[in-house]
Amino acid sequence: MAxxxxxxxxxxxxxxxxxxxxxxxxxQRQITELLLPGDICHxxxxxxxxxxxxxxxxxxxxxxxxxxxxxxxxxxxxxxxRQALRWSSLQTNSILRTALVNNGLRQADQxxxxxxxxxxxxLQSVGLAKDGAFSWPLTQIDVGEIASMTSVHVNRTLGKLRxxxxxxxxxxxxxxxxxxxLAESCDFRPDYLHLKAxxxxxxx
Amino acid sequence: MAxxxxxxxxxxxxxxxxxxxxxxxxxQRQITELLLPGDICHxxxxxxxxxxxxxxxxxxxxxxxxxxxxxxxxxxxxxxxRQALRWSSLQTNSILRTALVNNGLRQADQxxxxxxxxxxxxLQSVGLAKDGAFSWPLTQIDVGEIASMTSVHVNRTLGKLRxxxxxxxxxxxxxxxxxxxLAESCDFRPDYLHLKAxxxxxxx
DNA sequence: CGTATGTTTGAGGACTTTCAACATTAGTGG
DNA sequence: CCACTAATGTTGAAAGTCCTCAAACATACG
Numbered sequence: 001m002a003x004x005x006x007x008x009x010x011x012x013x014x015x016x017x018x019x020x021x022x023x024x025x026x027x028q029r030q031i032t033e034l035l036l037p038g039d040i041c042h043x044x045x046x047x048x049x050x051x052x053x054x055x056x057x058x059x060x061x062x063x064x065x066x067x068x069x070x071x072x073x074x075x076x077x078x079x080x081x082r083q084a085l086r087w088s089s090l091q092t093n094s095i096l097r098t099a100l101v102n103n104g105l106r107q108a109d110q111x112x113x114x115x116x117x118x119x120x121x122x123l124q125s126v127g128l129a130k131d132g133a134f135s136w137p138l139t140q141i142d143v144g145e146i147a148s149m150t151s152v153h154v155n156r157t158l159g160k161l162r163x164x165x166x167x168x169x170x171x172x173x174x175x176x177x178x179x180x181x182l183a184e185s186c187d188f189r190p191d192y193l194h195l196k197a198x199x200x201x202x203x204x
Numbered sequence: 205m206a207x208x209x210x211x212x213x214x215x216x217x218x219x220x221x222x223x224x225x226x227x228x229x230x231x232q233r234q235i236t237e238l239l240l241p242g243d244i245c246h247x248x249x250x251x252x253x254x255x256x257x258x259x260x261x262x263x264x265x266x267x268x269x270x271x272x273x274x275x276x277x278x279x280x281x282x283x284x285x286r287q288a289l290r291w292s293s294l295q296t297n298s299i300l301r302t303a304l305v306n307n308g309l310r311q312a313d314q315x316x317x318x319x320x321x322x323x324x325x326x327l328q329s330v331g332l333a334k335d336g337a338f339s340w341p342l343t344q345i346d347v348g349e350i351a352s353m354t355s356v357h358v359n360r361t362l363g364k365l366r367x368x369x370x371x372x373x374x375x376x377x378x379x380x381x382x383x384x385x386l387a388e389s390c391d392f393r394p395d396y397l398h399l400k401a402x403x404x405x406x407x408x
Numbered sequence: 409c410g411t412a413t414g415t416t417t418g419a420g421g422a423c424t425t426t427c428a429a430c431a432t433t434a435g436t437g438g
Numbered sequence: 439c440c441a442c443t444a445a446t447g448t449t450g451a452a453a454g455t456c457c458t459c460a461a462a463c464a465t466a467c468g
Binding site for chain 1: 224228229256294298300304305307308309352
C-alpha cells in the first residue's frame with residue numbers, strides 16, 4: 001500500500017514481518033512501526049481517510065484479509081472484538097510514543113538494545129520467541145530506518161552489543177543470552193506494550 | 205496526570221497548551237505530543253489501561269471535563285461523536301508518525317521549521333492563528349524536549365531561522381513573515397493532519 | 409527590586425555520518 | 439548443483455552536527 005491511497009481493507013499478518021513507513025523527498029525513509037505476526041493492518045474502515053504513510057513487507061508474509069461487510073457486522077455483534085480493535089489502536093499509540101522517546105533520547109547502543117527488547121517481548125507474547133531466540137529478518141539497513149541511524153552505525157553498534165555479550169545474531173536469527181542484563185542496560189520496562197496484565201483483564 | 209495512573213476522565217483543552225511526555229531514569233524528558241485548544245485528552249474511558257505516560261500543562265490552561273456516564277450515553281446515542289473520537293485517535297497516530305520522521309530524519313533547522321509549521325496549521329484550523337501570527341508559550345527548553353535537542357541548540361537554530369527571515373519570535377508571540385518559504389524549506393505538507401477535507405466529509 | 413527562570417554566546421569534545429573499499433552472503437540462471 | 443551477480447555486512451579515516459560545560463545577560467514573577 002502506498003502513501004495517498006485510500007485506506008484499504010483490514011488485514012492481519014499471519015506470518016512474516018511488515019512495516020509502516022514514510023519517506024522524504026531526498027530519499028530518506030523512516031520506518032515508524034513494525035507489523036509482526038498477529039498485528040492488525042488497517043482498522044480505518046469507514047473513515048475514508050487518505051493514508052499518510054506506506055506499508056511494505058520486510059520478509060515474505062502470509063496475510064489474511066477481512067471482508068469489509070462481514071467485519072462491520074462482526075463489530076456490531078461482538079463488543080469484545082470492537083474493544084480489541086480499540087485496544088490495538090491504543091497499543092499502537094503507545095508504541096509510537098515509546099519509539100519517539102527511544103530514538104530521541106537514547107544513544108545508539110541503548111537505542112538498539114531497547115528496540116531488540118521490544119521485538120522480543122512482542123514475539124514472546126505470540127509464542128514466537130523460545131528461550132530468548134527468534135527469527136530476525138531485518139537487514140541492517142532496515143534497522144537503520146527504524147532507529148534513525150545509518151546502516152554503518154547500526155553495524156558498529158550491533159558489533160558492540162555482540163562484544164558485550166548481550167546479543168548473538170547469525171543467519172537471520174537473534175538470540176539473547178542474558179535477557180536481564182540486556183533489559184537493564186537500556187531500562188526496558190514492557191509496561192507500555194500493555195501485554196500480559198491487560199489481556200487478562202479483558203478476558204471477562 | 206502521571207505515568208502509571210489509571211486513565212482518568214476524558215478532558216478537552218479549551219484554552220492554553222499542554223503536552224504528553226515520557227521521562228528516562230536519568231532525568232531526560234521527551235514531549236511526545238502537544239495538546240492545543242480543542243484537543244481531546246483521554247479517550248481511553250472504559251479500557252482500564254495504566255497510562256504509560258504523563259500529561260502536563262505548558263501554560264495556564266482552561267480544561268473541560270466530561271462526565272464519564274454522560275459521555276458513555278452520548279457515545280451510544282450519537283454515532284458522529286463516536287466517529288469524531290475515532291478520528292481524533294487516528295489523527296494522533298498520524299501526528300506521532302510524522303514526529304518520528306521529523307525528529308529522526310531532518311536536522312535541526314528543518315526540524316524546527318516543520319514543527320512550527322505544524323503548530324501553525326493546527327492553530328489555524330481552530331482560528332487561533334491570524335495572518336501567520338500566534339501565541340507561543342513554549343520555552344526553548346520545551347521545544348528541545350519536543351524536537352529531541354538541547355535548549356542550547358534550539359536557541360542557535362531559532363537564531364538561524366530568524367536570520368533567514370523565516371520566523372519572528374518575540375515576547376511569546378510567533379509570526380511567520382513568509383509562510384510559503386518556511387513550508388518549502390522543510391517540505392511541510394499538511395496532509396497528515398487530515399484537517400480541512402476530512403472535516404468536510406464528516407459533516408453530513 | 410531581588411530572585412528565579414529563561415535566553416544568548418563561546419569553546420571543546422562526543423557521537424554520528426559520509427565516503428570508500430572490501431568481504432561475505434543470498435539469489436538467480438545455467 | 440555450481441557459477442555468477444546483486445545485495446548485505448564489515449572496516450577505516452575524515453568531516454559534521456550536535457552536545458556539554460560554563461558564564462553572562464535578559465526577562466518574568468513575587
